[in-house]
Structures are given as structure tokens and as C-alpha cells.
Amino acid sequence: MSGLLPRPKAVPTKRLLALGIGLVLCFAAICVSILWEMAQKDYQHAKEAATNLIASLASEVDRNIELYDLSLQAVADGVKLPDINKISPELRQVVLFDRAASAKDLGSILVLNAAGDVTLDSRTLTPRRANFATYDFFRVHQAHADAGLFISAPWVTTEGEYLISLSRRISNDDGSFAGVVAGSMRLSYFHNLFRKLNFGPDDSMVLFDTDGTMLMRSPFDINKIGQSIREAQVFKQFPARTSGFYTTKSIVDHVSRLYVFQQVGHHPLLIAEGLSLDGIYADWWQQFWLIGAVVAALGVFSIVLMFYLLGAVKRRADAETQLARLASTDALTGLANRRRLDETLAVEWRRGLRARSPVSLLMIDVDHFKAFNDTYGHQAGDAVLATVARCIAASTKRVSDLGARYGGEEFSVLLPGIGKAGAQEMADQIRNQLAAFRTGQHELPTVSIGLACITPGAEHTSHDLVQAADLALYEAKRAGRDRIIVSPIGRERPTPRRAA
Template sequence: MDGLLPRPRAIPAKRLLALGIGLVLCFSALCASILWEMAQKDYQHAKEGATNLVASIASEIDRNIELYDLSLLAVADGEKLPEINSISPELRQVVLFDRAATAKDLGSILVLNTAGDVTLDSRTLAPRKANFADHDFFRIHQARKDAGLFISPPWVTSEGEYLISLSRRISNNDGSFAGVVAGSMRLSYFHNLFRKLNFGESDSMALFNTDGVMLMRAPFDISRIGQSIREAQVFKQFPARRSGSYMTKSIVDQIRRLYVFQQVGHHPLLIAEGLALDGIYADWWQQLWLIGAVVAALGGCSIVLMFYLLAAVRRRAAAETQLARLAGTDGLTGLANRRRLDEIMAIEWRRGLRAQSPLALLMIDVDHFKAFNDTYGHQAGDAVLATVGQCIAASTKRASDLGARYGGEEFSVLLPDLNRSGAMEVAERIRERLTAFRQSQHELPTVSIGLACFTPTAERTSHDLVSAADLALYEAKHAGRDRVVISPVGRDGPRERRAA
């Protein structure tokens, strides 16, 4: 019957552990969510800053190119004037080049005839003898009427200076090719412009044309000028989008960056800033490690405290179970006491009523115990009661059997799911064990046993079972003691069975 005793409250302990772990996980999830939001804000701030910077640089470059383009347009329009070649060279120079841009990074403006020869130079009345028929800008304008402003890839002069050419077509009134007006811009202009910017250690800024040819890059590396980056991620978005952003690993130095790009005005130029992700999240990683360490420490402490609390709860539950066991145990015999017997009998009666299974009860009384107690003393009487308890405990082998001290020298044995014959065997085993003890201790008294076995019904109660077993015990006493008597209720067959 130990299985029917209160067990340690494992379910509340498990719930407590689950609650503690759940709280730690919720707190960790909350911190992770906050850290995620912080990372997103750092990313967004970096993206907004890069977008503003790229727009500013693109606007600066666009303004200078537009100014230079206006000078080229003025020369191209002036060349169409019929009297332009009839005026003096000095006056023609003023008419054609008075609006020419003169910034230090801008070269002279040249007028080329249909053969590519230099006919006019904005900085001298005696132009140098040179031919540019083999240059790409000349061939483009010679072949196409709609070329507009053409910006060439970078090229190197004989003095080792890196330039790009800006040119426009000169057309006759009938639209035929009449030559080219061309100027140059030193790449040092872009280099000086980029050098003024403050970049992170692994950040970059690049200017390239729409064909993917690098014009300038910061950090500066002369070997990168003229390099093709046509396979870069930016060309998967351009020209469908004139500006945008993306994250990728650089094809130049293999550093993973956030790139923000924008087209320079309507010119065939793109500018892109790359912000290294390590730089964007540098502060965030520091906060992550700090907050993560704090959360891990708090979570670890919480789990440790939870296990201590769980152990305390288990100890308390075990103590409560032990107290309940002691409260339901007879201190002298180690059997259940009367209170425990009544509780278990009520439970087994209800179970037998549901399952329609039999329930047997033995009522045992020590014969002539008062006389024995008066003769040998109370200590000897207690020893007899303890011996009877041992015989009962040793004879009830099933987990569901319950031996109990009913009161004084009376004992009870509750036998669920056992019929009369099975209960009779248990009763005889108790008598036989006591007989074996009496062979070595002749002063031990005998016992009388009353047996009752019911199948619980709605018309009966457990008190009827006790009354029937008690009546059978009464008959055993009056029939001469040291015997087992079966209650006549619902019984067919012999009324009693004596010891051999």
C-alpha cells in the first residue's frame, strides 16, 4: 500500500523549473530583440549617412561637369556661326572661349576638324600640332549623331598624367559631321575630392563609368585606375535603378560592405560608397558582448537558484510525505494505523464498486492478551504486538495489501481484488508464522481471525465489511479461539476452519 501514500510533489517542482527556465528564455528573447533593434538602427543610420554623402559628392561632380559641358556647348555652337572663320584669331578666341571653365583640374578645350587635327586651343592662339582621330571619343562622335556629352575612360598622357576626356560633336547645319570639341579633366580632381572625406579603416568610395571602368577609388591605389568592375553587384541594379543600396563582398578587396550608389546627374558615371559591416557594427558588437555577458550571468544565477529552490521543494515534499507516512503508521508495529486503514478502505471500496472486484478484510485479535499483559508486563505485551505485526507484514506480499493495527491488541488486513479462498490463505499464513514464532517462544499467545469478503455494491458501505469481519472474529472467539472464521454474508460452504 505504499503506492497509495502521498508522493513527493514532482509536478509542481517541474512546473517551477519550467517557469524559471521560461522566464530566463523570455528575458533572453527580450534582450535579443532589443539588440536586434539596435543593430537595425546602426545599419539604418549608416545607410542614411552614406546616402547623404554620396548624394552630396554626386552633386558636386555633376555641377563641375555641367559647367565644363556648357563651355563645350558654347564652342560647338560658336563653330556653326558663318562668319566665325572670317574674324581675327584674337576675336575668335574671345567669342568661342570666353565662357570656358578654367579650374585647375580642367585642361584646355580643343576643336578638332573632321580629320581629328587640332584647329583651335582655348589656351593659345597657336594650337599645337596633334591628331586625335584614333581616340575613342573622336570615333564615337564621328559615328553617332546622338552621342551627346561623351565621357571617356581614363587615359594617360605622355607626361604620365591621368585624364578623362569630355567631348561633344560639332555638326553642320545639315547634321553632317563637322568635327569635335573636346576637353579634359584630371583624375586628381576626384582624388582631391575623395581625400577630403573621413572614411572608416575599411570603408571605400569609388567613381566608375557605366561600362564598369574604375575612374577613382579611395583608399587610393593607382593600379585600380582603369580596372573593370563590370561584374560588381551594382550593375545588377543599374540602369533599372539610378540609386540604391546592397550588401556584398567587394570584388576588389573581398571585404563585406554595405554599398550605397547613385548616378552622377544624367551622366554615364556612378559613385558608390562602401561601409565595412565590421565598422558599422563595431559599437554594437561591444554592446552585444557586454549585454550578453550580463544576461548569461543573470540567467546562470537564475538557473542555479532555481535548482536550489527545486531541491528545497523536493526536500519539503519528501518531508511532508514522510510525515504523512508517520501520521498513518503505528509506531509500535510499523503497520498502518486505524486512520490510514479507514482512508485506504474508502479508496478501495470506491475502486471495487467501479470495477466490481472483490474486497476482503481480516480482523485479527490476540487471544487472552489482557491476561498475558498482566502476567508478563507491558513490555512483553508490546513485544507480542510487534511480533504479530511482523507476521502480518511478512504474509501480505502484494503492494495493494494493507496490514494495520486496528486498536489495542486488534489488527486488520485489507486485501483488495482477493476472493475468500485467497484471503483464507493469507489468514492461514499469518497463523502459521505466529505458530513458528511460538515454537521458540512458548509464552506467545494465539490469534483469532475473522474474515469477510464483499463485492462492493451501491446498497453497502465499507462499514458493512468491517461489521461482517468483526462479527466473524466474535464467532471465532466464542468458538474456542486460535482459528479463522469466515463471515456468513454471501458465503456458501464451511463456516470455519481451524488450525491443524
């Protein structure tokens, strides 16, 4: 007996949920974009600061090496003067060696002959007896006339000092090898230079030659001096690029860092600063967790609020549906009311018009109801109406069937798609069920039923169906009640059917 039940108002739950989650995700995406930009700025600032520091250090080291190299070149040119050996040893020292040779962190400048023996020493008039023919800074110049300034790998003196040698070739007038002028620079110079800088706990500063030999590193570890780092990523860029940056994990201590490197002038030296990524992003991580916590809290609050609003909207929709159901239902009998019957009939009539299928209507009236009501009271009368309604509800099994209270003691049953024969069976079923009921000690009143069946077409309207069923009901009452009368529409005359 459902007929056209009032449909629940659709709550766009999925759409509202998608909108709410979309807004939260958009807000989160904006925050992620801002955080990403902040991280990039921190990275860029760290790179720029390291680049400036490396350039400053490289410039200072280059200047000192250039000054020392000028001293070496002056000695190499001076020893070839024709009368240099004729002057006194004191004057020769003044002519050949300037004050740079006695600067802090610089060792003696030695003049070696073609056999590698020491012939002159900047620190004494009587040079020590020593031979350096097996040292790399001697053999390089012996083998290559165009070696220029050579900077050796670090080596240790008998006193335990770590030095690097800077040397130049001495050539005869015919270009043949005449010896080497060699000076030394203590690695403590670089150690003191790096120690002046402020580093993070995991940052590093490295000086190494182009062969990958580490000359100095901060934090300082004597065991790391002389270690080869030829496999470091810097050599994937050098010598194609004399400066640059990259991010990698250190092959020395396995800490992930941003490295910025630069060649020291035109010398075979490279200096690189490594900034720990954890140090670079330390402040950023604090901001990340703070902003992340705020965004997460706002997201949770938004989702909770969204579900609360969805619940409120759903409750309102359910209330509206319930009101609509109450507005279309008769309170006493639980059947549909007249308004819902009219709406359903209009829909089913249009459907029957499209499908060319019949629509049947039963008009049911409780016989002598006023007299019963006056005799037994209104409560007994209401019980009769409720019983009739139960009989109608029990008989209308299909979803499309609709039982309704038409008004007072009058009921209607709409049967879409059922012809007259089926409608007559339904009417008999209602009357038979009603006969089986009793209300206390009182016999139930009988009912009169008017039946009409019309196939919708251009010659009829739904109003014609109601009018035909109503006229058939009037005919049943006029003929003595307690019977079924089929409308003469489509028949030659009404056919009464008495109770069995």
C-alpha cells in the same frame, strides 16, 4: 501489505521547468528583438548618411562638368562664326575661350578639324602639331551626330598625367562633320575631392562610367584606375534605376559593404560609396556582447534559481509525503494504522461494489496479552506485537492486501477480491508463522481470528463487514481463543477452526 499507500505529492517539475525556461526564452526574445531593431536603425542611418553624401558629391561633380560643357559648347558655336578667322589671334582666344578653360585640374580645350588635327588651343596662340583621329572622343562624334557631350575613358599623357576627355561635335551648316572641340579633366580633381572625406578603414568611394570603367577610387590605388567593374551588382539595377543601394562583397577587394550609388546628373558617370558592414555594426556589436552577457548572466541565474526552487518544492513535497506516511503508519509495528485501514476499506468497498467481487476482513487479537504484559513487562509485550506484525506482513503478499494495527493488541487484515476460503488460508498462514517464533525464553501468546467476507451490495455496507469480523473475533475468544471463527454472514453458523 501496501493497500492504499499515501501517494507522494506530485511536484509539477516539468511544468515549472517549462515555465522557467519559457520566461528566460521570452526575455531573451525581447532582447533579441531590441538588438535586431538597433541593428536595423544603424543600417538605416548609415544608408541615409551615404545617400546624402553621394547626392552632394554628384551635385558638385555635375555642376563642374556642366560649367565645362558650357565652355565646350561656346567654342563649338564660336568657331562657326563667319569672321572668326579674320580677327587677330589674341582676340580670337578671348572670344572663344573663357576663364573656365584655365581652371585648376582642367586641361587645354582643343579644336580639331575633320581630320583630327589640332587647329586651336586654349592655352597658346600657336597650337601644337598633333592628331587625335584615333582617340575615342574623336571617333564617337565622327560616327554619331547626336552624341552630345562625350566623356572618355581615362588615358595617360606623355607626361604621365591621367585624364578624361570631355568633347562635343562641330557640325557644318548642312549637318556634316566639321571636327571636335575637346577638353580634359585631370583625375586628380576627383582624387582631391575624395581625399577630403572621412572614411572608415574599410570604406570606399568609387567613380566609374556607365561602361564599368573605374575612373577614381578611394582608397587610392593607381593600379585600379581603368579597371573594369562591369560585373558589379550596381549594373543589375542601372540603368533601370539611376540611384539605389545594395549589400554585397566587393569584386575589387572582397570586403562586404553597403553600397549607395547615384548617377551624376545626366552624364554617363556613376558615383558609389561603400560602407563596410563591420564598420556599420561596430558599435552594435559592442552593445550586442554587453547586452548578451547581461542576458546570459540573468538566464543562468534564473535557471539556477529555478532549480533551487524546484529542489525546495520537491523537498517540501517529500516531507509532506513522509508526514502523510507517518500519519497513516503505526510506529511500533510498521503496519498501517486505524485511519488508513478505514480509508482503504472505503475505497476497496466501492471497487468491490462496481466489480461485484468479495471483500474479506480478518480481525486478530493477541490472547491473554494483558497478563503477558504484566508478567514479562511492556518491552516483551511490544516485542510480541512486533512479531505478530511481521507475521502479518510476511503473509500479505499482494499489493492490495493491507495489514493494520486496529488498536492495542488487536490487528486487522483487509483482503479485497478474496473469498472466505482464501481468507481462511491467510488466517492459517499467519497463525502458523506466529507459532514458529519465540521471544527469548518465553513462548509467544496465541491469537484469535475473526473472519468475515461480504460481496458489496445494496444490502450491506463496509461497516457491516467490520462488525461481522468483530463479532466472529468475539465468538473465537468466547469459544476458548487460539482459533479462527468465520462470520455467519452467508453461512448458517460460525465454523471454529482450532490450531493444528
